Amino acid sequence: MVYQSSAQKAEDNQSSGIMLITVGTLGLIGDIFFLIKNPLNMPMFNKYLTCGVMGALFVLFFVMGILAVKSYKIFKGKAAEEDTVFDKITGWCEEELKAEVIDEHMYDDDEVYEKLTDKEDLYFKRTEYIKKRIEKQFMNVDEELIDSFIDGFYTKVFGDEN
Structure with a gap:
């Protein structure tokens, strides 16, 4: 396994979180539009089943995005600590x-x-x-x-x- 710094993990979580929140929000808006307008003229049962499953999926995307943004904040703090340790090791190694x-x-x-x-x-x-x-x-x-x-x-x- 290749080492991945906390700064890289923070960056990954931030971009993933933003993308998941965006897709979840746009998906829920589209799902509500589909539920109200029914552009495909689907029978009532199919419309509710499809919108229910897709709505649950987009809510899951949104929640996972929020969790990824929270993880970003945690990894951002760890990255600062990691940089301090890295600097101490660098200084010591350059001297010794x-x-x-x-x-x-x-x-x-x-x-x-x-x-x-x-x-x-x-x-x-x-x-x-x-x-x-x-x-x-x-x-x-x-x-x-x-x-x-x-x-x-x-x-x-x-x-x-x-």
């Missing part, structure tokens, strides 16, 4: 985890002493070391947030080596 430090200490915890030459192995070893250091410094941070951060930080520190 320079390329030389990572390359020097990434073998400390392992029994593997030979230097890695394969770029892929080197990437995984470096990111593993960065993750361990971040998790040690920032204890209660979401693992997916850390993984997302590491991808960008690795490219920033080591460039397009990989």
Whole structure:
């Protein structure tokens, strides 16, 4: 699963909420028009059954839109907290985890002493070391947030080596 930030979730919920509220409102207006005018000259039972089912569907759209807008407000608050944590991790990593430090200490915890030459192995070893250091410094941070951060930080520190 790919990490999705709270800001992205908030944006998705906002656009979904607006769209659902709009469709629900327009659908209810159309449903009421259909119920009153009966433009297709449907028999009475079919008209009420169709309008009842469609009306329930459009009310459901409207309610789901309101719930999505409420979720938008919740995710907007979480996004601000997430940005603060992200900034703290960025600042700490820029001070503590320079390329030389990572390359020097990434073998400390392992029994593997030979230097890695394969770029892929080197990437995984470096990111593993960065993750361990971040998790040690920032204890209660979401693992997916850390993984997302590491991808960008690795490219920033080591460039397009990989």
